[in-house]
Amino acid sequence: MSISDSSGRTTCELAGLTACERIRAHLGMKHGAVGVRFIFDEQELESQTLPARPDKPSWYCQMVLQAAGGKQFTARMQDMSCPNSELSLGFRKPRFVNIKTGFDKVTQAVVIGPLENADVILLVLNNRQAMTMSILMGGISAEFRGEVAVCGEATAQVYHEGLPNLSFLCNGARMFGGYKDSEVVLGLPPIAAEKVAERIMALQKAGGALCGCVVSDLPREIIENFKTIGFEKGSDYFFGKLCGWSVRIYLDKDDTGRIKNITLYVLEKAPLDGVLVKPPFSTREREGWVDIVATFDTQSIGADLYSGGDKLRNTFTELICNYIIRTQEGASQK
Amino acid sequence: MNNRYRDHIIINALMRGGILPPGVKEELFDQWGEVGYALCHDCLEGRSSLCGRPPVKKHLERVAAFYGGDAAEHTFGCRTAKFAVMRAVREWLDANPERTDTIVVDANSHYSTNIAAELNSLRVAEAPHNGYPTYSINAAGYEEKILEIKRETGRLPALAVATHADPYYGNLAPVEDIGRICRELDVPFLVNAAYTGGVIPIDMRAMNADFLSVSAHKSMASLAPLGYVITTHEWSGRVFATSAQRTQWSGRVFGKKIPNIFGCSIGGIPAISSMLSMDHVEERVTQWDREIESINAFARAMEEIPDIMLLGQRPHRHHLLHFETPGLWEALKQQGKNGFYLSEFMIKNGVVGLHRGMSKHIKFSVYGLSQGERDTVLNLFREIAGAKVPAGKE
Numbered sequence: 001m002s003i004s005d006s007s008g009r010t011t012c013e014l015a016g017l018t019a020c021e022r023i024r025a026h027l028g029m030k031h032g033a034v035g036v037r038f039i040f041d042e043q044e045l046e047s048q049t050l051p052a053r054p055d056k057p058s059w060y061c062q063m064v065l066q067a068a069g070g071k072q073f074t075a076r077m078q079d080m081s082c083p084n085s086e087l088s089l090g091f092r093k094p095r096f097v098n099i100k101t102g103f104d105k106v107t108q109a110v111v112i113g114p115l116e117n118a119d120v121i122l123l124v125l126n127n128r129q130a131m132t133m134s135i136l137m138g139g140i141s142a143e144f145r146g147e148v149a150v151c152g153e154a155t156a157q158v159y160h161e162g163l164p165n166l167s168f169l170c171n172g173a174r175m176f177g178g179y180k181d182s183e184v185v186l187g188l189p190p191i192a193a194e195k196v197a198e199r200i201m202a203l204q205k206a207g208g209a210l211c212g213c214v215v216s217d218l219p220r221e222i223i224e225n226f227k228t229i230g231f232e233k234g235s236d237y238f239f240g241k242l243c244g245w246s247v248r249i250y251l252d253k254d255d256t257g258r259i260k261n262i263t264l265y266v267l268e269k270a271p272l273d274g275v276l277v278k279p280p281f282s283t284r285e286r287e288g289w290v291d292i293v294a295t296f297d298t299q300s301i302g303a304d305l306y307s308g309g310d311k312l313r314n315t316f317t318e319l320i321c322n323y324i325i326r327t328q329e330g331a332s333q334k
Numbered sequence: 335m336n337n338r339y340r341d342h343i344i345i346n347a348l349m350r351g352g353i354l355p356p357g358v359k360e361e362l363f364d365q366w367g368e369v370g371y372a373l374c375h376d377c378l379e380g381r382s383s384l385c386g387r388p389p390v391k392k393h394l395e396r397v398a399a400f401y402g403g404d405a406a407e408h409t410f411g412c413r414t415a416k417f418a419v420m421r422a423v424r425e426w427l428d429a430n431p432e433r434t435d436t437i438v439v440d441a442n443s444h445y446s447t448n449i450a451a452e453l454n455s456l457r458v459a460e461a462p463h464n465g466y467p468t469y470s471i472n473a474a475g476y477e478e479k480i481l482e483i484k485r486e487t488g489r490l491p492a493l494a495v496a497t498h499a500d501p502y503y504g505n506l507a508p509v510e511d512i513g514r515i516c517r518e519l520d521v522p523f524l525v526n527a528a529y530t531g532g533v534i535p536i537d538m539r540a541m542n543a544d545f546l547s548v549s550a551h552k553s554m555a556s557l558a559p560l561g562y563v564i565t566t567h568e569w570s571g572r573v574f575a576t577s578a579q580r581t582q583w584s585g586r587v588f589g590k591k592i593p594n595i596f597g598c599s600i601g602g603i604p605a606i607s608s609m610l611s612m613d614h615v616e617e618r619v620t621q622w623d624r625e626i627e628s629i630n631a632f633a634r635a636m637e638e639i640p641d642i643m644l645l646g647q648r649p650h651r652h653h654l655l656h657f658e659t660p661g662l663w664e665a666l667k668q669q670g671k672n673g674f675y676l677s678e679f680m681i682k683n684g685v686v687g688l689h690r691g692m693s694k695h696i697k698f699s700v701y702g703l704s705q706g707e708r709d710t711v712l713n714l715f716r717e718i719a720g721a722k723v724p725a726g727k728e
Contacts, residue, residue, distance in 0.1 A: 232660070232663070234658070234695065237466060239658075239660050246660065248466065248467075250466055265466060267467070267643055269643075286468075286648055287649060288637070289643065
């Protein structure tokens with residue numbers, strides 16, 4: 001079973017690179033996520049640009065681990081060293097053993113590595129990372145027998161049932177696949193990866209200091225977005241220049257830790273009458289300095305901190321340049 | 335093994351208050367420097383704080399009086415002093431179930447305050463600061479937090495802790511007001527004076543403080559590691575309670591040891607350095623008003639360099655200066671240099687103490703430096719920012 005969006009594409013593209021990268025960053029995974037796509041149509045093999053086949057026959061679990069390190073393969077049955085993988089991945093029907101594979105059609109190839117359009121996403125995790133994933137997912141089922149593991153328990157079973165499964169691997173994977181004793185493999189339908197990524201984003205938005213005063217607590221995207229509009233990260237705010245003003249931007253959080261308000265500070269070494277401001281900006285004198293301050297609800301000024309770009313810069317520019325006026329020549333420290 | 339910075343001007347805010355006064359270094363190492371347990375030759379009681387020769391016991395009485403307290407013990411540092419207080423509070427709490435195990439701490443606290451709480455299984459609630467650009471602590475924040483805890487738990491917090499001068503912005507907390515609130519609400523009060531005790535005149539009675547923790551190597555012109563915990567008659571029995579243990583098999587007792595300070599504290603050079611520096615410390619706090627005035631003059635001169643601004647209270651009331659320096663950062667960026675260049679540039683020019691890698695913000699102190707040394711520091715900042723020396727200030 002593969003999960004499709006309205007366009008008919010598998011949802012891995014929606015879960016996509018970003019979702020998997022987010023999971024990897026959150027867990028601190030050594031390995032990258034591995035996508036697995038089943039190809040049943042021989043013509044599809046010829047019509048698409050696919051990764052190359054492996055140089056020599058190899059264990060499926062070994063190819064997965066190599067893909068976790070960045071390689072990509074299109075593996076056909078001839079490329080499989082392990083007969084269990086041939087059966088569990090549907091390359092051939094069992095003749096002498098009683099294994100239910102669940103495939104109606106014969107698998108022609110599996111594409112191992114790319115996350116786009118993948119049917120299953122595999123994560124190689126250590127124990128702690130598996131624990132964190134379980135917390136993020138509200139629990140994970142671990143149906144395993146210690147045999148036919150990466151190919152069967154983590155890939156084929158997830159493909160057929162559309163549910164995540166944690167495998168503690170098999171002897172083949174540990175002996176030939178190159179997996180460490182501490183490693184396990186989690187198979188995820190792409191939609192599940194997407195949900196985990198959303199959960200991580202929500203946690204990042206809610207997490208960290210409530211005062212909003214620790215920039216390192218903020219999601220990386222926000223920090224990057226500020227950078228693209230010319231604002232550098234300070235320890236507790238962003239700083240930059242707009243219309244010649246030295247501007248600080250402080251992100252205030254509410255009691256639940258969500259970023260609610262944006263406070264703009266302009267600091268001018270000048271007497272109080274050296275600047276003129278329009279509401280909602282106000283001024284206060286601070287021994288030779290004028291602090292010009294206004295706090296805005298992020299939504300009311302249309303500031304999308306996650307999208308950033310010109311729109312975000314224009315929002316701030318408009319506020320700063322139209323509402324604050326320098327009245328005294330020489331007061332500026334432009 | 336050479337000290338690369340032996341002849342440098344030190345501007346590290348951690349260090350300025352701990353530098354030995356003239357003459358002490360020579361006496362210290364000439365007379366006492368050969369042995370680690372230099373205090374202990376004539377120890378009769380089995381605890382360094384009870385030594386009569388050299389007069390540690392008298393010195394501790396002097397320290398207690400100097401800070402307006404009744405009893406003092408020397409510790410392995412200010413953090414150990416805070417640990418001793420919180421350990422005593424924890425034991426007191428165990429016998430007083432009408433208190434919660436939450437303590438109220440300011441949002442500018444040094445990490446060691448929070449670690450001491452953690453070690454004693456005390457939960458920390460924060461009294462907030464007022465944010466950018468002053469980051470001041472307000473006494474009302476303590477009152478609100480104490481009452482909030484009382485409302486939520488039906489019990490009073492076990493302790494309130496205020497950082498007298500915070501280690502981030504050099505702000506002075508309104509400890510007298512906080513102490514008054516704590517007294518009115520019946521919450522024991524600890525003032526962490528790591529950055530002030532020995533630099534600024536302190537009277538813990540005026541602060542309504544039950545405990546004072548001090549760092550001798552930060553602020554009392556002494557060698558590390560050394561701190562003091564000072565308390566009142568009311569609390570000294572708990573904080574300085576002696577060991578009550580008798581071992582089961584051998585029957586040994588340790589009746590002179592104080593568990594909260596790990597039995598017996600520093601018995602060597604750091605304690606002696608503090609004893610030798612005490613006259614100097616007592617004298618220098620009387621000069622504080624003049625000193626802070628000149629430090630503020632230095633800060634104003636720094637702010638004449640474009641895009642540099644002092645954070646924290648104005649006028650500043652402590653020697654730790656935290657400047658916001660996007661101007662320096664920009665100047666370095668234009669020169670193709672990274673943040674590490676700033677500290678290296680200063681070191682190359684004989685000034686040590688800036689945090690490596692920092693150039694958007696810098697934190698340092700010129701406390702106790704001569705005017706010539708301050709000018710050297712200032713001119714180096716001007717040079718790196720590409721700023722001209724203002725007319726008449728060359």
